[in-house]
Amino acid sequence: MGREISSDEILCEDTFQSRLRSETSLVMQWFKENAFDPADPASGGLELEAWLMDDDGLPSERNLEFLNQLKDPAMVPELAAFNFEFNSEPHRLDCRCFSDFEEELGRHWLKARNTAETLGLRPMMIGIPPTLRESHLSLDTITPSERYRLLNERLFQLRGGKPLKFDIDGRDRLSMVQDHLMTEAACTSLQVHLMTSQSDEARTYNAMQAASAAIIAVSANSPFLYGRRLWEETRIPAFESAVNLPGPRGGGWSTGLPRDLRRSLSQILADGIIHRESRHLSALPADGL
Numbered sequence: 001m002g003r004e005i006s007s008d009e010i011l012c013e014d015t016f017q018s019r020l021r022s023e024t025s026l027v028m029q030w031f032k033e034n035a036f037d038p039a040d041p042a043s044g045g046l047e048l049e050a051w052l053m054d055d056d057g058l059p060s061e062r063n064l065e066f067l068n069q070l071k072d073p074a075m076v077p078e079l080a081a082f083n084f085e086f087n088s089e090p091h092r093l094d095c096r097c098f099s100d101f102e103e104e105l106g107r108h109w110l111k112a113r114n115t116a117e118t119l120g121l122r123p124m125m126i127g128i129p130p131t132l133r134e135s136h137l138s139l140d141t142i143t144p145s146e147r148y149r150l151l152n153e154r155l156f157q158l159r160g161g162k163p164l165k166f167d168i169d170g171r172d173r174l175s176m177v178q179d180h181l182m183t184e185a186a187c188t189s190l191q192v193h194l195m196t197s198q199s200d201e202a203r204t205y206n207a208m209q210a211a212s213a214a215i216i217a218v219s220a221n222s223p224f225l226y227g228r229r230l231w232e233e234t235r236i237p238a239f240e241s242a243v244n245l246p247g248p249r250g251g252g253w254s255t256g257l258p259r260d261l262r263r264s265l266s267q268i269l270a271d272g273i274i275h276r277e278s279r280h281l282s283a284l285p286a287d288g289l
Contacts, residue, residue, distance in 0.1 A: 024269055024270075027266075027269060028266055028269065028270070031198070031264055031265075031266040034198055034199075035198075036197075036198040036201075037197050037198045037199060040092075041092050041093065041094065042092070042093045042194065042195060042196045042197065042200070043090045043091060043092050043093060043194075043195050044090065044091060044093050044097065044192055044193060044194045044195065045087070045088045045089065045090045045091070045192075045193045046086070046087075046088040046101055046105065046190065046191070046192060046193075047085060047086070047087055047088075047190070047191040047192075047193065048085065048086040048088075048105065048125065048190050048191075049078055049083060049084075049085050049188035049189055049190075049191075050083065050084055050085070050086065050112075050123050050124060050125050050126075050188065051082055051083060051123070051124045051126060051129060051188065052066055052082055052083070052084065052116065052121050052122075052123060052124075053121065053122050053123075053124050053129070053131075054120065054121060055120060056131075057129070057131050058131050058136075059080075059082035059129060059131070059132060059136050060082060060121050061080070061081035061082050061141050062081070062119065062121065063077050063078070063080075063081050063082065063083060063084050063143060064077060064081070064143070064144070065119065066084065066115065066116060066119060066121065067084060069115050069118070069119065070111065070112060070115045072108060072111060072112070074086055074087055074088070074089075074108055075108065075112060077143045077145065078143065078185065078188075079142065079143060079148055079151075079181075079182070079184060079185040080137060080141055080142065080143060080182060080185035081141050081142065081143050081144075082136070082141065082185070083143075083185055083188060084112075084123075086105065086108055086109070086112075088101060088104050088105065089104060090195070091104075093194075109123070125190075126188070126221070127187070127188060127189065127221050127222035127233075127234075127235055128186050128187065128188075128222040128224060128225055128234060128235060128238070130224040132186055132224075132225070132226065133226055133227060134176070134226045137180075137182035137183060137185055137186060138180060138182055139152070139180050139182065141182065142180075142182060151181065152180055152181050152182075155181050155243065155245070156179070158245050158246070159244075159245065159246060160246075163177040163178060163179045164177065164178045164179075164180075164181070164183075164241060164242060164244060165177050165241065165244075166178070166183070166237075166238070166241045166242075167241075168225070168228075168230045168231065168234065168237045168238065168241070169230075170223075170228075170229060170230030170231050170234070171229040171230070172228035172229050172230060173228070173230075174225060174226060174228045174230060178242075181242050181243060182242075183225075183238055183241070183242040184238075184239060184242035184243055186225060186235075186238060187222075187235040187238055187239040187242070189235065194208075198264075201264060201265050202263060202264060202265070205265065216233055220232040220233035221233070222234045222235045225238055
């Protein structure tokens with residue numbers, strides 16, 4: 001997570017498509033061979049995205065200065081210069097797993113908090129800070145990194161240069177257009193990554209999808225964006241709007257609704273490659289088909 005890339009790692013679209021097809025075929029073959037059945041028990045890890053705030057409770061764009069002083073390989077930059085990310089070690093999903101996660105996160109967080117204090121800052125675990133304003137997020141506050149610059153550039157290439165449109169209706173209404181993806185940086189979260197056996201993958205995936213609605217219902221904590229009160233969990237429409245790509249028939253694409261996985265995660269891979277190739281073909285001129 002957070003690994004920098006160089007310009008010589010960037011592939012042209014046709015080369016990328018070819019490698020994507022080749023690698024997907026290889027992974028599909030591994031699924032057929034049950035190559036993803038690990039001998040070790042199920043394990044998981046955490047990815048926590050956080051903010052740096054100043055004494056006034058406003059985002060502070062000093063993540064690189066903070067991380068350079070922190071010197072913790074588990075902490076890396078994120079998209080905006082206000083953000084950083086903690087990546088845990090994997091832990092076995094046994095009766096001690098939550099205690100193990102808490103101990104590891106607490107240890108790293110204490111070090112981060114102490115380092116931030118020496119800079120007049122404080123780290124904050126929060127979805128969207130209520131003090132965040134639209135002026136805080138622009139290409140002027142993107143973390144100076146080739147991977148993030150290319151992420152923004154590629155998004156708008158796929159959109160044909162069209163700006164992103166936001167129309168979120170809650171207690172207030174937010175309607176705006178942006179020529180950058182930086183609102184994505186407002187949607188910080190705690191993400192859980194699981195590794196399970198191939199024989200349990202469909203059951204685990206379906207259980208996670210079923211549990212997600214209840215988890216959001218009891219833990220929604222992002223009602224504000226850019227000074228407006230919107231959804232109780234505004235990160236959902238904000239993130240979807242911030243990375244909205246055209247579908248193969250010209251419509252919008254978003255994260256969509258979860259669906260039951262009947263057989264294998266290979267279904268998701270197959271659907272993803274079909275969707276991407278359809279979008280790629282729809283973007284080609286007629287004489288290029």
